[in-house]
Amino acid sequence: MYFNFSILGRTLSFKIVNDKVFNISFLIVKKPDKETYGITSRCFDASHVIFLDFDGISFDEMTDELENIIYEFGLSSFYIFRNDTDKSFHAICLDKFRMYEAMDIISYTSADKGFKKAPILFKQRRWVLRVSPKGKRNKPEYLTTIKNNNNAYEKSTAHRIFLEANYNIKIGQLTNEDGFDQFVDICKYNTGANC
Numbered sequence: 001m002y003f004n005f006s007i008l009g010r011t012l013s014f015k016i017v018n019d020k021v022f023n024i025s026f027l028i029v030k031k032p033d034k035e036t037y038g039i040t041s042r043c044f045d046a047s048h049v050i051f052l053d054f055d056g057i058s059f060d061e062m063t064d065e066l067e068n069i070i071y072e073f074g075l076s077s078f079y080i081f082r083n084d085t086d087k088s089f090h091a092i093c094l095d096k097f098r099m100y101e102a103m104d105i106i107s108y109t110s111a112d113k114g115f116k117k118a119p120i121l122f123k124q125r126r127w128v129l130r131v132s133p134k135g136k137r138n139k140p141e142y143l144t145t146i147k148n149n150n151n152a153y154e155k156s157t158a159h160r161i162f163l164e165a166n167y168n169i170k171i172g173q174l175t176n177e178d179g180f181d182q183f184v185d186i187c188k189y190n191t192g193a194n195c
Contacts, residue, residue, distance in 0.1 A: 034135045037188055038128035039162060041102070044183035048102040049156050050075070050093035051127040053115040062089055065109055066146050073105050076150045076174070079163060081140035083130075090129045090140050094160055094174065095153035099125065128187060131166055142167040151175045158184045 041048040054062050066078045081090040097105065099119060106116050106127070119125045132139050142163075157177040162184045163169050 035188065036130050036134040037132040037186055038130045039159075039166075040124070040185040040187060041127040041129075042125075042185055043096055043156050043158065043178070044180050045096075045178070046099075047096040047154075048099055048126065049096060049159050050078075050091075050102055050105055051115075051129050052078075052091040052106065052109055052111040053127075053129060054087075054089045054091065054110070055112050056087050057089070057110060058087060059089070061110075062091070063146060066091055069105060069108055070146065070148050070150070072108065074150050074152045075105075075148065076153070076155065077148050078146045079169065079171075080143045080146065081129075081167070082143045083140050084138045089143070092129070092159070092163065094155040096156055096178065097153070102127075124187070126185070128189065131186070142169055145169075149175075154178050157181045 041051045043049065052066075057065075063080075066080075069075060070078070075093050075095050078091045078093045081092075083089065103116075103119065109116075114121075115127065118127055130140060151174075153176070155174045155177045157173075157179055158181050160171050160174060160177065161181050164171055
């Protein structure tokens with residue numbers, strides 16, 4: 001049996017396992033109240049590009065980690081975006097993977113713990129990175145690219161076109177693109193004020 005209710009904008013959850021043994025857990029979180037928009041990792045064929053959301057990590061630590069997973073998994077370039085808070089970055093690789101393959105790669109990183117698990121916790125079954133302003137915060141800003149010319153995996157044309165248009169990045173057509181330019185899922189969602 002599961003109970004879930006809100007008190008003063010805080011969520012309170014109870015889980016009772018059975019008649020003899022029960023487990024009560026409390027999770028108090030601020031109700032998301034800032035509307036924003038994000039791009040999703042999902043491609044037209046149900047595959048996913050690699051999205052990473054780093055918080056509390058320096059730029060140098062993040063780039064070292066990205067270079068490591070590029071080598072470990074044979075990935076192509078990562079496009080890096082800075083959020084307008086210290087030590088907060090987004091990274092996108094346009095290589096396409098099935099969900100659990102992408103999850104393996106993402107779990108190999110020190111990206112935000114909640115972000116890593118988002119597809120299994122929420123019914124959308126995809127990762128989302130913010131691409132618009134939120135409250136007083138600006139949209140993420142393109143910073144740099146960690147280049148690698150590996151072409152082992154098919155790449156998302158639609159996500160490349162979105163990055164070029166939304167961030168004024170000159171990427172150009174990549175080798176081994178899927179050629180499908182009509183599908184990038186943009187979603188509206190609420191998030192916490194300090195996220």
